[in-house]
Amino acid sequence: MYLDRVKNKMNPPDSVKIFDTTLRDGEQTPGVALTVDEKIRIAKKLNSLGINVIEAGFPAASEGERESTRKILELGLDANICGLARVLISDLDSAIDCGVDYIHTFIGTSPLHRKFKLKMNKEEILTKSVDAIDYIKDHGIKAEFSAEDASRTEFNYLKEIYRAVENAGADVINVPDTVGVMIPSSMKWLIAELKKEIKIPISVHCHDDFGLAVANSLMAVEAGAQQVHATINGLGERAGNAALEEVVMALTVEYGIETSIKTKLLVNTSEFISRITGVKMPPNKAIVGENAFAHEAGIHVHGVLEKAETYEPITPEMVGHTRRIVLGKHTGAKALKSKLDDYGIEMNEKQFCDVFDQVKNLGDKGKMVTDADLKAIAESILGKAKDEIVKLEGFAVMTGENVMPTATVKLKINDQVKTSSKTGVGPVDAAINAIQDVLSETEDIELLEYNIEAITGGTNALAEVFVVMGDKNGNKATGRSTREDIVMSSVEAVLDAINKILILR
Ligand code: KIV
Ligand code: ZN
Numbered sequence: 001m002y003l004d005r006v007k008n009k010m011n012p013p014d015s016v017k018i019f020d021t022t023l024r025d026g027e028q029t030p031g032v033a034l035t036v037d038e039k040i041r042i043a044k045k046l047n048s049l050g051i052n053v054i055e056a057g058f059p060a061a062s063e064g065e066r067e068s069t070r071k072i073l074e075l076g077l078d079a080n081i082c083g084l085a086r087v088l089i090s091d092l093d094s095a096i097d098c099g100v101d102y103i104h105t106f107i108g109t110s111p112l113h114r115k116f117k118l119k120m121n122k123e124e125i126l127t128k129s130v131d132a133i134d135y136i137k138d139h140g141i142k143a144e145f146s147a148e149d150a151s152r153t154e155f156n157y158l159k160e161i162y163r164a165v166e167n168a169g170a171d172v173i174n175v176p177d178t179v180g181v182m183i184p185s186s187m188k189w190l191i192a193e194l195k196k197e198i199k200i201p202i203s204v205h206c207h208d209d210f211g212l213a214v215a216n217s218l219m220a221v222e223a224g225a226q227q228v229h230a231t232i233n234g235l236g237e238r239a240g241n242a243a244l245e246e247v248v249m250a251l252t253v254e255y256g257i258e259t260s261i262k263t264k265l266l267v268n269t270s271e272f273i274s275r276i277t278g279v280k281m282p283p284n285k286a287i288v289g290e291n292a293f294a295h296e297a298g299i300h301v302h303g304v305l306e307k308a309e310t311y312e313p314i315t316p317e318m319v320g321h322t323r324r325i326v327l328g329k330h331t332g333a334k335a336l337k338s339k340l341d342d343y344g345i346e347m348n349e350k351q352f353c354d355v356f357d358q359v360k361n362l363g364d365k366g367k368m369v370t371d372a373d374l375k376a377i378a379e380s381i382l383g384k385a386k387d388e389i390v391k392l393e394g395f396a397v398m399t400g401e402n403v404m405p406t407a408t409v410k411l412k413i414n415d416q417v418k419t420s421s422k423t424g425v426g427p428v429d430a431a432i433n434a435i436q437d438v439l440s441e442t443e444d445i446e447l448l449e450y451n452i453e454a455i456t457g458g459t460n461a462l463a464e465v466f467v468v469m470g471d472k473n474g475n476k477a478t479g480r481s482t483r484e485d486i487v488m489s490s491v492e493a494v495l496d497a498i499n500k501i502l503i504l505r
Contacts, residue, residue: 003254010222011192015258016251017052017227019144019174019203020244022273023068024055024084026235032277039068040075042276046232047077049269050260053102053227058084059094069098080142087132096139104174105132106146109153109161126161133168144172146205151177151190159197172201172227177216180209180239184219191223203227206242208234213242218250221257232273233281233288245270245287245319253314267320287319294324298332301325305338327374329363331356339371345378354381362462362484372455376464376482383480385499390439392495393417397487399427407431409491411438428490435494444472445498452486465489469497477501 023042027034034042039057046054056072057065073081082102083095095103107125108117114125129145136143145165150158162173175191182190187204194202204220206213206229217228228251234243245266251257270288274281283290293316295301303310308323316323325335336356340347347355358377359369369377394410407430408421420437424430432447439445449468454461463486470476479497483489 011195011224012221012255012257013224013226016221016225017201017203018050018244018248018259018261019053019055019082019227019229020046020051020079020231021055021205021229021241022046022231022235022244024057025205025229025237025241026231026273026277027057028237029235029240029277029279030238032235032279034068034277036064036068036071038276040071042273043072043077043081044075045269045272047075047079048262049265050262051079052260053080053082055082055084055104055229056100059098059100060085060088060091066094066098069095069100073099073101082144085132087128089132089135092132092135096141100141102142102144103136104144104146105129105136106148106174106176107132108149109147109158110149111154112152113149122157126164129161130164130168133165133170137169142172143170144174144203145170146174146176148176149178150175151182151186152179155190155193159194162194162198166198166200170200172203173198174203174205174227174229175220175225176205176229177207177213178205180207180213180216182206182216183210183212184215187216188219188223191220191225195224201226203229205229207236208239208241211239213240214246214250217242217247218255221251221255233270233277233279233285235273235277235279243286249287249314249319263318264320288321291324291326292316293321294326295335296326296328297330298335301332301335301338305334327359327363327369328367329360331359331363331369339374340378343371343375343378345375345382347378347382351381365484367484370455373462373482376455376462380464380480380482380493380496383478383496385479385496385503387503388495388499389414389502390495390498392491394419395431395488395491397427397431399430405430407434407487409434409438411435411495413439427487431487431491432494435491435498439498443498443502445469445501446471447494448476450490452489455482463489465493467493467497469494469501471501473505475501475504477504 056069059066059069080102082104083100085091085095085105087107133143202225204225206216230244230247231241232244234240248261267288295304300311391412393412397407399405404423405427406423410419418438420434422433422437424433448470451466453464464482467479477497477500479493481489481492
């Protein structure tokens with residue numbers, strides 16, 4: 001909406017090329033190392049996603065890099081397959097020998113890189129860069145040139161070196177914000193100024209040290225950059241590179257700029273990369289995170305159920321995601337009703353209120369109620385005895401090291417309150433013994449079967465207890481309860497079964 005107000009201050013292209021560096025900069029993510037086979041699988045996935053240029057690796061770095069680059073080339077993918085190389089003939093040869101159709105060559109240009117890393121002056125760097133472009137072009141290969149640490153390079157020298165490589169025949173110049181020091185306004189200024197000097201396409205390569213890689217990439221495009229370097233899930237050296245899925249969706253939706261990316265495959269690709277690299281995405285990761293289209297607050301859920309756009313900027317389907325209604329402490333009745341409807345669970349008002357209370361209760365204890373939790377809660381409430389002849393009035397249990405587990409129950413049976421304390425091998429056993437003791441004067445109901453299951457993982461998982469009880473007349477009944485406390489679940493399940501038997505009689 002407000003974009004219209006600033007459109008006249010932008011100079012974006014109609015379409016932007018996506019240069020994916022997941023296999024190169026992404027592999028520089030601390031802790032990530034990919035096998036040749038994994039690199040091949042990733043390249044295929046990136047190609048299906050519609051990437052324009054896949055940076056397959058840094059062939060001069062190792063035999064493994066050369067092998068994977070060669071094997072990726074053998075796949076005959078639609079994307080350009082690029083190899084990274086320093087402006088050294090030996091590096092360029094390594095890439096050329098692999099058969100690449102695109103070389104991304106680079107050299108540090110900032111005072112820091114000149115003095116401490118390369119120990120070279122400006123002229124030497126410029127000459128080596130031009131020689132490298134000449135060499136690549138002599139081999140009939142597409143050449144992209146990066147002035148490494150461009151964002152900390154003197155502007156006049158940066159212009160000079162980019163002009164020189166353009167004159168030498170470079171096809172693309174790339175502007176790396178190597179240590180992520182740009183802010184959106186400075187990036188916009190830099191690219192706009194370079195546009196005045198350079199006729200070939202300009203590309204950007206932003207790192208996320210200040211969390212600005214995506215914003216800086218977009219600003220570069222606003223100023224006229226025609227290509228963006230990015231990685232799936234924002235993988236990359238240190239804090240990573242610009243996240244491809246975020247750049248692409250912002251370009252597509254916010255700017256209306258075309259890319260070749262099949263956006264419906266973004267979530268699937270992100271999950272694949274996460275699995276293969278072992279780098280998990282935070283749930284709140286934009287576009288692809290588990291919570292990107294999850295709604296919890298009652299007000300939001302109400303809005304989304306009426307019209308999804310109220311609380312969603314794009315549909316989840318656009319990126320291959322799914323909308324999720326999450327139950328927790330902010331859940332409203334509408335959200336719960338819609339969830340139960342989704343599962344075809346019908347219940348009366350009293351049962352609905354019981355489920356609602358249990359969900360809220362769990363939420364207040366800081367627990368998120370998963371779909372599996374909800375189904376178990378609903379099932380146990382739906383399966384509850386219609387009447388309570390035996391009611392739990394109070395319960396306490398004591399257990400620990402060198403302490404005999406002891407439980408005390410207070411039950412109301414037909415308006416009479418009775419109490420018993422019993423020990424057992426554990427707190428559950430003690431509790432069941434105490435219940436049976438209270439009932440033993442009048443009843444003969446025995447526990448025939450006891451099963452317990454954790455619904456979801458974790459120490460605060462809901463425990464579902466299922467019991468079968470029977471009396472001497474052959475009456476049998478099941479009891480079920482779902483709670484986060486195993487002992488309480490057991491007590492409730494046992495009482496549920498007892499009530500069913502008493503009603504049967
Ligand atoms: O961040 C960087 O500067 C790089 C270069 C190799 C372009 O990754
Ligand atoms: Zn980088």
